[in-house]
Amino acid sequence: MDTTRAEEKVRPGINPRVVLAHFDVTEREIIDRFGQDWYVTNGGGELWLSQTSNYRYALIKPTDIFQEMFNLDREMVLLFSPYENFEPRTLDAISKATSQHQALRLERICSILVSKDPNIATKLRELLKNDQEAQIVIPFTYEELRSSGSDPFFFRNRFIEHFYARDLFASESPLKKDLYFFGRTDLVHSLINRHRSNQVSGLFGLRKTGKTSVIFGVQRGLQKVDGASAFIDCQTPAFHRLRWNQALHHVLMAVRKQNDLSERLGQVDDYTDSQAPLLFEKHLRRMSEALGSKTIMLIFDEVENITPTVSPTEHWREGEDFVLFWQTVRSLFQSSSGLFSYLLVGTNPLCVELPTVGTADNPLFAQVPLEYIPGFDVPQTREMVRRLGKIMGLKFDETIYGRLTEDCGGHPYLMRHVCSVIHRISGTERPIRVDKTLYSHAVDIFLRDYTQFMEMILSVLREYFNDEFDMLRMLSRGDHKAFQEFAELSPLYTNHLLGYVVLQEVDKRFDFRIEVIRRHLQAREKYKKLYMSIEEKRSEISERRNDIEQRLRRLCRMQLLASLGEGDARDSVLAILGSPRSARCAGYPYSDLFDGNRSGILFSDIPKVIRKHWECFRNVLGRDMEKVERDMKTINELRVDAHAKDISDEEMAVVRVSACRIKEALSAFFA
Incomplete structure (x- = not known):
């Protein structure tokens, strides 16, 4: 027997040293009830949120069954709300109770709420349903706990109801709390340490890699060490449509608002081309002093929106605004150590990669260390x-x-x-x-x-780095020769792909780092490969022809039945099959006439059916019957299962065009 494990077992009960004097009689009865299935470790205390808002709490530890079923091994807050009507501020009491104890001691993801409100479960569910970062709160009423007896499944069933039903993985928005924030703690600490060392930083990555969640993590981390920051969203037109001098005023407003300051910044019209740099320095210094001479971190998110050549606004994309704005910020940063630092975050690192902007030097070039957000290990x-x-x-x-x-x-x-x-x-x-x-x-x-997820992530490459995106497509369809030719032209072609963690390089060979992206692109690029052997060409044509033939048979069967009715449709198909097939198939059901294994119907029969009844098919296959017939003829004449002939690159290109046209029409119909 594993004696160590036996000693670690948590059994139900109440620690004899627990003080429960601050609870009323009913609450002590409820704590006794919890002690039948949980281990009560601490009597907690009273909490006052206001003069009229009083709560009491205890700490309980899950026994082995709860540890096993719900992965709970730390103590949990058990909060009593002695009010007939539940108020959202009750959740503040849970947070306050949690803050009374060491962070590593308590379970942060889950707590228990006991309320006198008989509708607590419904109200709590309604309150939390749109909060993806909400803690799991298990609700009970005073009354049900007093009458629950000793049912061993009472607590388990309630926990199952609130644990297993919620999808904690389906998170779409950036995480603003630590509760479900995983895997980025070292990165957050690194960015904070750079800021505290008066260094600037740049963080870039594909969409949905968690960049904004990292920003929020940095801001939370700064708050814990009494730091100061301001978040500037460059994606909003309220910022990127401003001229450079007005944008400086916007940054100051963000600092003032987000740090609860009362600095008088003046009107935006005061920030002229000549005065804006002076006013920016003056007011930033005053606000830093008002904060106790703290170094303020300015965080620019979605920075590509004010980046030359890619900004949606003309004066940032093609004008001097980028240069003038960052000349002002960089000059003040270099001359005023300890006043502020800045963090640039976005999908496109072009703002720090361009050596020049127009005829001017880029103020950010070689000044901001470029870091890509890493994948999880x-x-x-x-x-x-x-x-x-x-x-x-x-x-x-x-x-x-x-x-x-x-x-x-x-x-x-x-x-x-x-x-x-x-x-x-x-x-x-x-x-x-x-x-x-x-x-x-x-x-x-x-x-x-969920192909839209892959497309959303790849959109960064498609929008900003067309050559690199084409290289990914080459690699996905096995065109290693074409990929390598690009890669050898310049390391710039692969730097972004490696930085974005889409590709990996091992012994000078490149391969996909994200396998689902490879499979997604492979499906999209399946019939676009270049430099094919004759066997690969034959295999592709045979595969595509067989797929199209099955779909065309199904289309003919459905359209003739709908237009002619089963009897006339059957007679028409038999007439097209001709002797001796029509005699052999005379007793077959209508659907079997389109089964090649039974009726012997061939690919070459299908164009005959379509031509004879074109009105049934023109709205599906297109208005030009001659083009449709040519496409089907091209596909059939190059069928490699019947003709083992050489196929030129030109012939392969023609059959691909024909197959794509037919396939697109059929896919649209059967979608």
Whole structure:
């Protein structure tokens, strides 16, 4: 027997040293009830949110069954709300109770609320339903706890109801709290340390890599060390449509508002070309002094919106505003150590890569260290997925963490949404084991149903780096020769792909780092490969022809039936088949006439059906019957399963065009 494990077991009960004098009689009875299934470790105390708002709390520790079912191993806040009507401020009492104890001691993701409001469950659910970062709060009423008896499943069922139903992986917005913030603590600390050392920073990455969540993490970290910051959203037209001198006023307003200062900044019209730099320095110094001479971190998010050549606003994209704005900021930064630092965040690092802007030197070039946001490693993936998964009743096999990291390249947004699919397809019986079979099924569904996620992430490359995006397409379809030719022209062609963690380089060979991106592009680029062998050409034509033939048979069967009725449709097809096939098929059901294994219908028969009944097909295949016939003839004449002939690159290009036209029309019809 493992005696160490036995000693670690947590059994129900109440610590004899717990003081409960501040609870009323009913609350002590309820604590006794919790002591039948939980271990009450601490009597907590009273909390006053205002003169008329009083709460009491205790701390309880989950016993083994709760640790196993819900991955809870720390003490939890048990809060009593002795009011008949639940108010949202009750959740502030939970936060205040948590703050009374060491952070590592208490469970941060979950707490328990006991209320006298009989509708507490409904009200709490309504309050929290739109807050993706809300703590899980398990509600009970005074009355139900007093009458629950000793039912061993009472607490378990309530926890299951509130734990397993919520999808903690389906997070879309940036995380503003620490509660579900995983894997970026070292990065946050690094950025804060650079700021405190009077250094500037740049952080770039693909969309949905968690850049804005990192910003919020930096701001929370600065608050903990009594620092100061201001967040400037460059994406809003309220900022990027301003001229450079007006933008300086906007930055000052952000500092004042976000730090609760009362500095009089004057009117925006005061910030003329000549006065704006002077006023910027004057007011920033005053606000720093008002904050106790703190160094203020200015955080510019979505900085590509004020970047030359890519900004949506002309005076930033093509004018001098970028140069004048950053000349002002950089000059003051260099001459006033300890006044402020700045952090540039975005998807496109062009603002720090351009050596010149027009005829002027770029003030940011070689001044801001460029850092790409890294992907999660396996331990970070495990921390996030295991923690959230066990709360939702998903027990991941250890091998899944490595596969998930590899398939998604450590991209947290992709990994969370793959796990969200796992949650959705796993049913209601929890906990459930997530093995490689369930995982592989979820990845297939993700690739089929969530292509918009991959497209959104790739849009950065498509919008800003067309050559690099084309290189990805080459690699996905196996055109390694074409890819290598680009890569050897200049390292700039691969720097962004490596920085964005889309590709990895091993022994001077490049491959996809994000496997689901490779599979997504591979499906899109399936029939676009260049430099093909004759066997590859034959295989592609055969595959595409067979797929199109099956769809055309189905289309003919459906359209003739709808237009002619089964009897006339059957007679028409038999007439086209001709002797001896029509005699052999005379007794077949109508649907069997389009089964090549039974009726012997050929690809060459299908154009005859379509021409004879063109009115049935013109709204599906297009208005030009001659073009449709030419496309089908091209596909059929190059069918490699019947003619083992050489196929030139020109012939391959023609058959691809024809197959694409037919396939697009059929896909639109069957969508």
